[in-house]
Amino acid sequence: MVYHVLNGDALVSGFKATGLSGEIIVARECLIEGDLKGETLPEFLENRARFVEDEFNEARVHYYNNVVPEFEKLLNAEPGSEFNLWFGYDLFCRANMWFVLSLLSHLEGDKEVNVVYPSFRDKHDIWLEFGRATSEQLQEAFDNRINFAGRDFRLAEDLWTAYKQTDLGRLHDLSIFHSPCFPYLPEVCQAHIDRFPYKGKKGRPERVIEDILKKNGRDFKTVFREFSAREGIYGFGDDQVRKIYDKVMKERNP
CATH class of the missing domain: 1.10.10 (Arc Repressor Mutant, subunit A)
Known part of the structure; x- marks a missing residue:
């Protein structure tokens, strides 16, 4: 089975226009803010549901009906599946992608995982994600997808753990590792570290x-x-x- 994991609903219609085969999974999260605590996945998801309820005045049932089932599709995927992760280069996308990769890293059996970045972007507008990309541009991005090796999974899991625990020192140390799967990693990690006050300076x-x-x-x-x-x-x-x-x-x- 082939899965395409899209970071939010905005890309769905554009993706469908490409004609690429496979099942769509939509990551409807915003892990750059809110409660990230939880020793187990159910605890983590419950804390996220509470955050969404408090922050956006949405009943927790909405989170369990619209967000959780998409992640469950990942967890229930059959061995040998292919996963294509459509994410931008920015921190918002990276945090969500690290979480998705942490879920995929625990799947048993063989799997193929690729990341699809908006590689058609020029250097000066790389943070714009996919935006209103044409079908041709999305196809180009897909053709340039990058395959994850074992070491990339380990790095992703470490990045997610450091991010989730707000271990800024560890996040900085991990950012120096080079991986084609994580372009602009030092810049993105530093941007997150810089969100926090330091030595009397505001974020x-x-x-x-x-x-x-x-x-x-x-x-x-x-x-x-x-x-x-x-x-x-x-x-x-x-x-x-x-x-x-x-x-x-x-x-x-x-």
Whole structure:
């Protein structure tokens, strides 16, 4: 069986237009924020469901009906299956992909796992993910897919564990390992590390938004557009930027 794991529903219609065969699995998570605790997978998913309920005012049953079943498709895949992971280069995508790989690493039997990046992107817009890619561009990305070897799985599992446990030192150490499966790994790991205050300095996203407010105005749409242009490496949507923006604005106007 061939599976295509898409990072969110936005890519589904474009992917279908390619005519590529295989079953679609949609990773409907946002693991760049919220509770990541849980010694077991059920504990982890329950904590995620609670976070979504508290943060977005959605009943936990919604998470179990729309998010969990997609991950269960991975866990229930038959031996010998092929998995193609369609993810961008940014932190949002990487966190979700590390989690998906942690699930796949525990599947028994042979399997083929590939990552499909938006390789058609030019250097200056690599953080834009797949966006409104044409069928031809998606086919090009698929043709350039990268196969995971055993060492890549081990690195992915270590990255997920360090990320999940907020072990920033370990994450930094892992980022120096070279793997074609994880391009821009040092930059992405450093971007995550920089989210946290250090030696009296605020986290990088807050500092960037403060700078934007000084130079570009206070309107949120302006701030979001400029933040995305400067810090596309995070892959933040407007929800994530809005939280940081509101916090900075509250500190400026207590």
